[in-house]
Amino acid sequence: MKVIECTDLTKSYLRKRVLDQLTFSIEENKITGLIGRNGAGKTTLLKIIAGYIKQTSGEMSVFSQKPFNSLLVSAHSIFVDDQMSFPSPLQLHEILDAAGSFYPNWNMPLAKRLFDYFSFDPKHYHNRLSKGKTSTFNSIIGLAARAPLTIFDEPTTGMDAAVRKDFYRALLKDYLAYPRTIILSSHHLEEIEDLLEDVLLLKDGKNHLHVSIEELKEWAIGFKGAEEALMNWTKDTKVYYKNQIGRNTVYAVVKNVFSEQELQQAKAENIEITAVCPSDLCIYLTGETKGGIDDVFVDR
Amino acid sequence: MSLLTVNTAEIVKKQFLFKLKANIDAFSSLVWIQLLAILFSLGGVASQGSHSDGLSISIKYFSSDVVIAFTMIWGLVTAITITTRPYRYFDFSFVTNRITSSLSNIIYLFTASVLGGVTAMLAKGLLIIIGYLFLDFQLLDFYSQSFHVRDFMIGTIAAVLYIFFISSIGYFIGTLVQVSRLFIVGIPVLFIGSMFLDGMMQREPMAMKTLQFYFMETSLFIFIVKVFISTALFFAASISMLNRMEVRK
Amino acid sequence: MMLSILPVAIIIFIVVIIIAIIMKGKKLVTIKFTYWLLLIYIGVLIISLAAASFVIGNSTKVREIVLEKDIRENRLELEKQLSSGSFEQMDANYLLKQSSFEYHQPSMKMVISGHFTPRIFIEKKEQDDGVIDAYAFSSGLYIDGVNFTEKITPPTFALNNNQFEIYPPDNHEGINISMMKNEFTITQFIGGGASFFEPIEHNESIIYLRLPKSLTIQNEQDSYFLEYVHE
Numbered sequence: 001m002k003v004i005e006c007t008d009l010t011k012s013y014l015r016k017r018v019l020d021q022l023t024f025s026i027e028e029n030k031i032t033g034l035i036g037r038n039g040a041g042k043t044t045l046l047k048i049i050a051g052y053i054k055q056t057s058g059e060m061s062v063f064s065q066k067p068f069n070s071l072l073v074s075a076h077s078i079f080v081d082d083q084m085s086f087p088s089p090l091q092l093h094e095i096l097d098a099a100g101s102f103y104p105n106w107n108m109p110l111a112k113r114l115f116d117y118f119s120f121d122p123k124h125y126h127n128r129l130s131k132g133k134t135s136t137f138n139s140i141i142g143l144a145a146r147a148p149l150t151i152f153d154e155p156t157t158g159m160d161a162a163v164r165k166d167f168y169r170a171l172l173k174d175y176l177a178y179p180r181t182i183i184l185s186s187h188h189l190e191e192i193e194d195l196l197e198d199v200l201l202l203k204d205g206k207n208h209l210h211v212s213i214e215e216l217k218e219w220a221i222g223f224k225g226a227e228e229a230l231m232n233w234t235k236d237t238k239v240y241y242k243n244q245i246g247r248n249t250v251y252a253v254v255k256n257v258f259s260e261q262e263l264q265q266a267k268a269e270n271i272e273i274t275a276v277c278p279s280d281l282c283i284y285l286t287g288e289t290k291g292g293i294d295d296v297f298v299d300r
Numbered sequence: 301m302s303l304l305t306v307n308t309a310e311i312v313k314k315q316f317l318f319k320l321k322a323n324i325d326a327f328s329s330l331v332w333i334q335l336l337a338i339l340f341s342l343g344g345v346a347s348q349g350s351h352s353d354g355l356s357i358s359i360k361y362f363s364s365d366v367v368i369a370f371t372m373i374w375g376l377v378t379a380i381t382i383t384t385r386p387y388r389y390f391d392f393s394f395v396t397n398r399i400t401s402s403l404s405n406i407i408y409l410f411t412a413s414v415l416g417g418v419t420a421m422l423a424k425g426l427l428i429i430i431g432y433l434f435l436d437f438q439l440l441d442f443y444s445q446s447f448h449v450r451d452f453m454i455g456t457i458a459a460v461l462y463i464f465f466i467s468s469i470g471y472f473i474g475t476l477v478q479v480s481r482l483f484i485v486g487i488p489v490l491f492i493g494s495m496f497l498d499g500m501m502q503r504e505p506m507a508m509k510t511l512q513f514y515f516m517e518t519s520l521f522i523f524i525v526k527v528f529i530s531t532a533l534f535f536a537a538s539i540s541m542l543n544r545m546e547v548r549k
Numbered sequence: 550m551m552l553s554i555l556p557v558a559i560i561i562f563i564v565v566i567i568i569a570i571i572m573k574g575k576k577l578v579t580i581k582f583t584y585w586l587l588l589i590y591i592g593v594l595i596i597s598l599a600a601a602s603f604v605i606g607n608s609t610k611v612r613e614i615v616l617e618k619d620i621r622e623n624r625l626e627l628e629k630q631l632s633s634g635s636f637e638q639m640d641a642n643y644l645l646k647q648s649s650f651e652y653h654q655p656s657m658k659m660v661i662s663g664h665f666t667p668r669i670f671i672e673k674k675e676q677d678d679g680v681i682d683a684y685a686f687s688s689g690l691y692i693d694g695v696n697f698t699e700k701i702t703p704p705t706f707a708l709n710n711n712q713f714e715i716y717p718p719d720n721h722e723g724i725n726i727s728m729m730k731n732e733f734t735i736t737q738f739i740g741g742g743a744s745f746f747e748p749i750e751h752n753e754s755i756i757y758l759r760l761p762k763s764l765t766i767q768n769e770q771d772s773y774f775l776e777y778v779h780e
Contacts, residue, residue: 047548047549050392051397052392052546052547052548052549053546053547053548053549054546063303069397069398069399069543070397071306071308071311071395071396071397071400072303072306074392074395074396074397075304075306075311075395076303076304079392083548084393085386085389085390085393086390086393087321087322087323087387087390089321089322089323089324089325089583090321090322094321098318098321098394099394101314101317101318102311102314102318102394102395103394103395104304148303324583324584325583327583327587328582328583328586328587330587331586331587331590334590344727345730346730348749350749350751356723356724357690357692357723357724357726357749357751358723358724358725358726359692359726359727359728359749360725360726360727360728361727361728361729361730362727362728362729362730363729363730363731363732364732365732365733368732368733368734419590419591419594421732421734422594422595422597422598423594424598424601424729424732425594425597425598425599425600425601425602426593426594426597426598428597428601428604428729429597429600429601429604432601432604451731451735451739452735454734454735454738454739455731455732455734455735456734458734458735458737458738459732459734462734515733515737516737517737518737518738519738520738523737523738
C-alpha cells in the first residue's frame with residue numbers, strides 16, 4: 001500500500017519555487033531517508049505531508065487523504081523536529097502523558113525507559129532544555145508514539161555523537177519490533193546508511209533520485225588516474241564529479257554502468273577503482289558545479 | 301496496517317483536557333485580576349451625593365461590578381492569547397486539525413467564562429468581609445432583604461454569558477490579527493473612525509447602539525438568545541479564517 | 550465563632566501567596582502552586598459568602614424598605630395632619646425633636662437663620678400657660694427606599710431675650726452611608742439599577758409651634774410664611 005503519493009507537487013513562496021513538480025511515492029513500512037542540500041525543499045515537503053502547510057499546485061495524498069486539515073492523517077502520523085513546541089507550564093512527564101492520551105499506539109514504558117536512559121528530569125520544563133536535549137526529547141516522543149507514519153526532520157540537530165548513535169540504534173530496534181513507515185531527513189547520510197531502506201534525493205525541489213540504499217551504494221564508481229586514461233572511460237557515462245589531485249591525477253565519480261570485466265580492464269590501465277559511499281555520492285549529485293570547494297581557492 | 305477510525309469528538313475532548321492543563325496560567329491571572337478588582341472596589345464602585353436643606357448626604361455603593369468588568373477584560377485577553385502562533389502550534393505537536401483546535405478552544409473559553417463569572421459574583425462576599433474586618437465598615441448598612449438565590453443565579457448566568465461573549469470577540473480579533481498584522485492598527489482605527497464619523501453626522505455612535513442592544517435587554521431569555529447567536533457568529537467567522545491557515549511555517 | 554475563622558483563612562491565604570512568590574522565583578512548584586492558588590481562592594470566596602450572609606443577617610442595622618409611593622403618601626399625610634392641627638394623632642416616628650421654653654412676654658420675634666425654609670405651623674393653645682412647645686417633624690430620610698431617618702439631625706430651637714431662633718440642622722459632617730447594591734448583571738433583568746433618579750427621598754423638616762394663646766409674633770411679615778393651625 002502506498003502511504004504517500006505525490007504528483008507534480010509544487011510549492012512556491014513569492015517567486016521562488018521550493019518544490020517543483022515533485023513526484024514520488026512511498027510504500028508502507030519502509031524507512032526512507034530524505035536527502036538533499038539545505039534549501040532543497042526537504043522540510044517544506046515534510047510539512048506538506050504532515051498537513052502543516054499547503055501546496056501551491058499538484059497532488060499530495062497521505063493514507064489516501066489530503067493531509068491538510070485531515071484528522072485521520074494527524075492521528076496516524078507524527079512530525080518530529082527541533083521546533084516541536086509544547087505549552088510552557090507543562091513539565092516533561094506531563095508532556096509524555098499528553099502524548100500518551102493522543103496517540104493510540106503510544107508506548108509509555110518505552111518512553112519512560114528512553115527518558116531515564118537519556119537522563120531527563122521529569123519535573124523539568126521543555127523550554128529550558130538545551131538544544132541537544134530538546135532534539136533528544138522530541139525524538140523520544142516520535143519513537144514512543146509509534147505512529148504509522150513517523151516523520152523525523154533532522155532530529156539529531158544539536159545531539160552529540162554518542163547520543164546520535166544511540167538514537168539511530170533505538171530507532172532501528174523499535175522499527176524492527178514495531179514496523180511503521182518512517183521518513184528521516186538528515187544531513188548525516190553516512191551515519192544513517194545502515195538504517196535506511198530507501199533514499200529519496202531532492203535537488204532544486206525535484207525528485208532527483210529515489211532508489212533503495214543498496215542501489216545507491218552501487219550507483220556510482222570512482223576512478224582515479226591519469227586524465228587521458230580517464231577520458232576514455234568517462235565519455236560514455238555521466239560524470240558527477242571531477243577533481244584534480246596531483247599534477248596529472250584526476251579523480252572522477254561516474255555512474256556505474258560498467259560490468260565486472262570492464263572494471264578489471266580499467267584497473268589494468270592503472271586506474272584506481274573505488275566505491276562511492278552514498279553520502280559522498282549525494283553531495284556530488286546535488287552539487288552545482290562539477291568541481292568542489294577547492295576551485296574557490298585555485299589561484300587566479 | 302489498518303487505519304483506526306478517528307472520532308472527532310474524542311479528539312476535541314482530549315484537546316480540551318490538554319488545554320485546561322496547558323493554560324493554567326490563565327487561571328492564576330484570573331485570581332490576581334479579581335483580587336486587584338476587589339482592591340479597587342474597596343472605595344466603593346459608585347457614589348451619589350446630595351446637598352439640600354442643610355443636609356449633605358453622600359452615598360457609596362459596593363458591589364462586584366468592577367470585578368465582573370475586570371473579569372470581562374481577562375476573558376478578552378485570554379481569548380486573544382490562544383489565537384497567537386505559539387498557542388495554535390501546540391496542538392500540532394499532537395493530533396489535531398484546525399477545526400478540533402478551535403472547538404476545544406471554544407469549550408475551554410466557555411469553561412473559563414463559567415469559572416470567571418461565578419468567582420466574580422462570589423467576590424462580593426469577599427469584598428464585604430474585607431471591609432467588615434479590616435476597613436471599619438460599620439458604616440455599611442445592609443438591606444434587610446435576604447440574599448436572593450434567584451437573583452444571584454440570574455446575575456451569574458448573565459456574567460458568564462457576558463464574559464463568554466467578550467471572549468468570542470477576543471478570539472475573533474486575535475484571528476484577524478493572525479490573518480494580517482495590519483489589523484493590530486486597523487481595528488482600533490476602524491473603531492475610533494466610526495465614532496468620529498457618527499460624531500460628525502450628529503448621530504448616536506454605532507458603538508453605543510451596539511452596546512445598548514445587549515446591556516438594555518431586560519428579558520433574560522432574549523438576552524441569552526442574543527448572546528448565543530452573536531457569540532456563535534464570532535466563533536464561526538474565526539474558525540473559517542483559521543481553517544485555511546498554515547502552521548509551522 | 551464562624552467569623553473568627555475568616556481572618557485566619559485570609560492570613561493563611563496571604564502567607565501562601567508570599568510563599569508562592571518566593572517559590573515562583575525558583576520555579577519549583579509552579580503548576581502545583583497555581584492549582585493551590587485557585588483552590589484556596591475559591592475556598593476563600595465560598596467562606597466569605599457564608600460569613601457575609603451571616604454578618605448581614607446579624608446586623609443590627611436591619612432596615613425596612615419602603616416603596617417610593619408610600620414615602621410620598623406618608624409625607625402628604627404628615628402635612629395634612631399637621632395643617633389640620635390634629636396634633637395628638639401625630640405618629641411619634643415623625644417627631645424629630647421636642648423642646649419647651651418658658652416665655653411670659655406678650656410678643657416675640659422669630660428668626661430663622663441659615664438657608665433653611667421649613668414650613669412652620671403655629672398652633673395657639675387654649676390658655677396662656679407661658680410655655681412655648683416647639684416640635685420638629687420629618688417624614689423621614691429614605692435612600693433607595695431604605696429608611697435612614699435616624700441619621701437626620703433636627704433643627705435647633707433657642708429662645709434668647711424675646712427672640713425665638715430656629716437654626717438649621719447641624720450637619721457639617723454630612724451623612725455618609727455605604728450600601729450594597731446589586732451588580733449590573735442582576736439589575737439589568739431585575740431592575741432597580743442604573744437609574745439613579747432620586748434615590749434620595751428627603752423633605753425638609755416641618756416645624757410645629759404651640760404658643761400661649763395671646764402670644765403674638767412681631768415680625769410676621771418678614772418673609773416667613775407662618776401657617777396658623779385652626780382646630
